[in-house]
Amino acid sequence: MKIFQCQACGQPLHFEHARCESCGRRAGYDPQAGTITALTEMEGAWAGFGAPERRYRFCANAAFDACNWLVPAESPETFCVACRHNRTVPDLSVPWNLTRWRQIEIAKRRLFYSLLRMRLPLGLRPDDPEGLAFDFLVDPAEAQVWGPAVLTGHHHGLITLNIAEADDVERERRRTQFGEPYRTLLGHFRHEVGHYYWNVLVRHDASLAVFRAIFGDERDDYGDALARHYAEGPPEGWQEHFVSxxxxxxxxxDFAETWAHYLHIVDTLETASSFGLRVRPQALDLAATMDFDPHHAPDLGRLIEAWLPLTFAMNSLNRSMGQADLYPFRLTPTVIGKLSFVHERIHAGGDARGSTAATLKAVIAGLRLPVAAPHPG
Known part of the structure; x- marks a missing residue:
């Protein structure tokens, strides 16, 4: 995530801001320009500060204080490029639903920030029966009505999210119940959208054979595999081959988890780069300078060389505050090989036949990259 600031007064702005806290001017995110712009009201619309030729409307969800994204004033669309993928939202007349939905929308917009920066295809449901769409649902038990429990998941482009995940206490309960080191709304979105992009970028692509060589055969019965996982747990020594x-x-x-971690890496590295961070501990041969755009890095090695020292520093800082590791995962050569496949699929465009062979070769060779940054004792 980049750093943003108010063009009117220079005050730093967070991605979620719809108004400058210093000068009080309205602000909104322009997804085409990739920036938050200060606004001036002009002739029934909003004009970019210092750029009156750029006219906007706010996304319709701004009426619920749930979106700060902008729509071009001449556009026929009511919703922004992120919110028009919503198929179902909860009953917003219920205050608790509204509170949770706002938190969900914050995480979803951060997801779309990355997808747009990477120029990934975003099919809409009216145009494509398997286009990307979201159902944000209340669990029947919570609403005191009869019905099956709402499970967060993906099915042919439709991502369903139980809005209880927006409640910190409930999410922590589920994280503990399922033995997960990390569970966030943004993590859910990044994982589930990985399933969508497997369908878009791998399912009917020449890279499918390479996927099977790296991740395994997806034709194995999915229901049986999940039942076995929940009954028996992960196999011994899984940490050498899987990210979770x-x-x-x-x-x-495996692909969806790897995809999510790739987005974790890219977005966090961009934030570090925006702040000009460097990692150069005196006592360790572990240095990195975040001075590049990770969304368009030519190869995965550049990302990993920066990521491993950065996560060692982040985890050390967290431990100094008495907190658990911010990134409690280990990237082995096999996992890095899987990340390389994801990187290649994102950047390959329409034809991956040449690069997929290189990807498989890199995986077999173990990429010859460091296994992981050491954890502070």
Missing amino acids: AYATSHPWE
């Missing part, structure tokens, strides 16, 4: 225990359950889940 859940990734061991099925090749689809």
Whole structure:
């Protein structure tokens, strides 16, 4: 995530800001320009500060204080490029639903920030029966009505999210219940959208054979694989080959978990780069300078060389505050090989036949990259 500031007064702005806290001027995110712009009201619309030729409207969800994204004033669209993928939202007349939905929308917009920066395809449901769409649902038990529990998941482009995940206490309960070291709304979005992009970028692509060589055969029965995972847990020694225990359950889940971690890496590295961070501990041969755009890095090695020292520093800082590791995961050569496949699929465009062979070769060779940054004792 980049650093933003108010063009009118120079005050730093967070991605979620809809108004400058210093000068009080309205502000909104322009997804085409990739920046938050200060606004001036002009002739029934909003004009970019210092750029009156650029006219906007706010996304319709701004009426619920749930979106700060802008729509071009001449556009026929009511919703912004992120919110028009919503298919179902909860009953917003219920205050608690509204509170949770706002938190969900913050995480979703951060997801779309990355997808747009990477120029990934975003199919809409009216145009494509398997286009990307979201159902944000209340669990029937919570609403005191009869019905099956709402499970967060993906099905042919439709991502369903139980809005209880927006409640910190409930999410922590589930994180503990499932033995997960990390569970966030943004993490859910990044994982589930990985399933969507497997369908878009791998399912009918020449890279499918390479996927099977790296991740396994996705034709193995998915229901049986999940049942076995929940009954038996991950296999012994799984940490050498998978980024998480859940990734061991099925090749689809392995890809989705790897995809999510790739987005974690890219977005965090951009934030570090925006702040001009450097990692150069005196006592360790572990240095990195975040001075590049990770969304368009030519190869995965550049990302990993910066990521490993950065996560060692972040985890050390967290431990100094008495907190758990911010990034409690280990990237082995095999996992880095899987990340390389994801990197290649994102950047390959329409034809991956040449680069997929290189990807498989890199995986077999173990990429010859460092296994992981050491953890502070």
